[in-house]
Amino acid sequence: MLLSRCTAGVALALVMLPAWAQTQTSCPTVLQGVARCYRGADANDANYWIAIPERWNHALVIHAHGGPRMSHATNDNNVEDLERFAVTVKQGYAWAGSAYRRPGYGVLMAAEDTDNLRKLFIQRFGEPARVILHGQSWGGNVAAKAIELYQTAPDGRRNYDGVILTSGMLAGGTLNYLHRADLRAVYQYYCKNHPRRDEPQYPLWMGLPGDSTMTSKDLEARTNECLGLNLSETERSPAQKRKLANILAVIAVPERSLQSHLNWATFTFRDLVKLVGGNPFDNRHVVYRGSDDDAALNRDVQRFDADPAAVARLAQESDLSGKIDVPVISMHAIDDPTALVEYETEYRARVTAAGRQGQLLQTFTREHEHSKLADAEYAGVFDSLMKWIDTGKRPDVTDVASACASEASHFSGGCHFEAGYRPMPLFSRVAPRSAQRTDIK
Template sequence: MNLHQHFIVLTLMLLSACAQQPPQTSHEQAAAAQAEPAPQPRPCPAGLPADTRCLGGQDSAGAFYLIALPAQWQGELVLHTHGGPFLGAPTMKRQEADLQRWAVVPRAGFAWAGSSYRQGGVAVRAAAEDTERLRRIFIQHVGRPTLTLLHGQSWGASVAAKGAEMFGAGKPYDALLLSSGVLAGGTRAYDFRLDLRVVYQFLCGNHPRPDEPAYPLWMGLPAGSRLTPAELARRANECLGLDLPAAQRSAGQARKLKTLVDVIRVSEPSLQQHLSRSTFDFQDIALHRSGGGSVFGNLGVRYTGSDDDAALNAGVLRYARDPAAVARFGQDADLTGRIAVPVLTVHGIHDATAFVEMAHSFAGTMARAGHADTLVQTFSDDSEHSYLSDATYVALLQALRSWLREGRKPTPADVAEGCTAAQARFPSSCRLRPDYRPASLDTRVPPRQQP
């Protein structure tokens, strides 16, 4: 073979190799121009199979990330968006804890990757960008997955949904799994926490105390406040006796606690968490996300369930929404439903952290965007929020895989059957209720005057 023939053969081989590579999306082409440092090997958190390989690092924006690869990885990736949000600086500890919690993912043969996000706070789009950056890091340094499933948990479900809306043009994610999702949109999902603040203040009068500067409660806390979570808990215990056995609470504490639980319709164990979120998360929203205006209001709300609803409604503080603040926060935290890939959700029916009625809101959002046919919702007879069961998540992942690989859109009954089958390898509970349909969020959180 002469030199000219060698050149022709080599050229054909190169062209063939290029033709076999999947085309890069515009996002991936942009990422190639700013290559991220390679993740480094690191010990896996306890609880993962001994032959799992873990990698981690900090990306160019400052987010920490962790990757877990099962020994016999077949190319399928679960890209995880964690819940919260958290208000402190990012650390690797959150990712280690999440990987431990979701150890069933690598045990089931999927790679797992999760980002801490580059900043604390209620910033949905930024978290979605950090997650997409991690996907590109994975492709650059580990390999191109044959299947990428974007899994959002709790507040992270809104991050995942927002990411699918933001980056959906190139279809970087093949499907979404949204578990225990805060999916009613940021400008609607947290209305009940303003209700909690105003009813709590009516009953307790210590947040703020009478001798402290007054401020609108939708603000959470004013700038410069030195109130700590520990001090907030002390005030709630003082008024409600949350730290006491029921038999040791005073009659006044018991009455006020019952009123809050009955009017706001939150569980007693979740009340302190919601009070904290309506304080520190609301402060983050007011100071950093809304331009300083009120995203939340309660004009037109009628509170019911107390011993004297007339006195309660006459006495609670009332606030109007600021249209500009609502629009600004909504641009970051509300969802459009423009998600062009399959979406599978699961939600505990008795979830006290993210009400199951939020799933009804999300179904409406998807339907208004013309994507009702790409959404399947499942529900579990659980009160847990952070984790349901190994068999449940394996069944959901396998249902998504079949939907994508074989074109078989699952029904809730199919997922329930898959959960029962998964129990043989992943012994754990299966409480899926294929017949369940959630009510409207308006039946749980009273509607209010809109801006």
């Protein structure tokens, strides 16, 4: 049974709804007839969407979206995540998602905007019986940081009752991007067109110079020129095939997401480096392996040294302590092409080091996607977290799979949980740095 943290909250919500109707808007098609939707901007000009189902279970999901997006999200285009995770609203949860106050990298900023939306919801609609924090992709880093910063109110009460992290970038900023820094260096070794020889040169850890006018389409054209990603394998030249095979052998990302990783190592890096005030990436002593000539690659690849102050600022910005005091369930596709499943190993290590391992359940699915897994699986994870909160009994993966099976008649996609799976250490997939641990299991 769902117990209210504030019995007056539901009545307050009903009283305040008419006053809030002036900002009511049409729900996306997938939720029409299911919920009432609202949109607006908070005091920091962070746009947001809120959806409250007609049959509300009086639990609220505060959503942290992925990215980071490099362009400002208006309330005309800030509806993508509500549509993607409409399953939670159909289950009966109210849903609130912030677009954050500005585009670009900023975990602390996004975490604050996410928690501000929780406060705004309560101010406008009353206190829910339960509040669940959900982070997706980079938003997983945001939500994992937010629960460490905002899980407890000044009066000692919990702001959040539980957390769900899906496809999360959970190794923290100092580790999440190392393989992308490696990609910039290895790509340039083989392609030599980012930058070209006749263009101003810059250290690759910058992503791009601040005044560069390069667009994602410009970068895609260069990648296609060198690697033929827009061509079938039979249409690629021998040189393109060789370069692509070498890059994919050295950098452990799939071909289907190579362009996306290179985009992040370009445009996101420019923004991230500006935020932390220097280079947080180091490949000075990295030994790259898997190419058809490792000796030449390691001899001639561009090398760079991290600025310790920039590393420290990035760690403060986005690394995680693992100090969680509420139940947390993560779900990650084993073959996630974007957020390495091995990030989960790093997160588990930090939670364990903080002595909070009993508060974490990690689940893995036999899927090959990042942005959206099966609706029935999300429903099963939410059901399992709510039961954990209400009973105090930590579920196991088979319990989550059983909850998914119960929801599969209502929601699409089936259930693909792999109960026995445990990801390898991050540095079994990413080239180790001399100071990094390789023994986390």
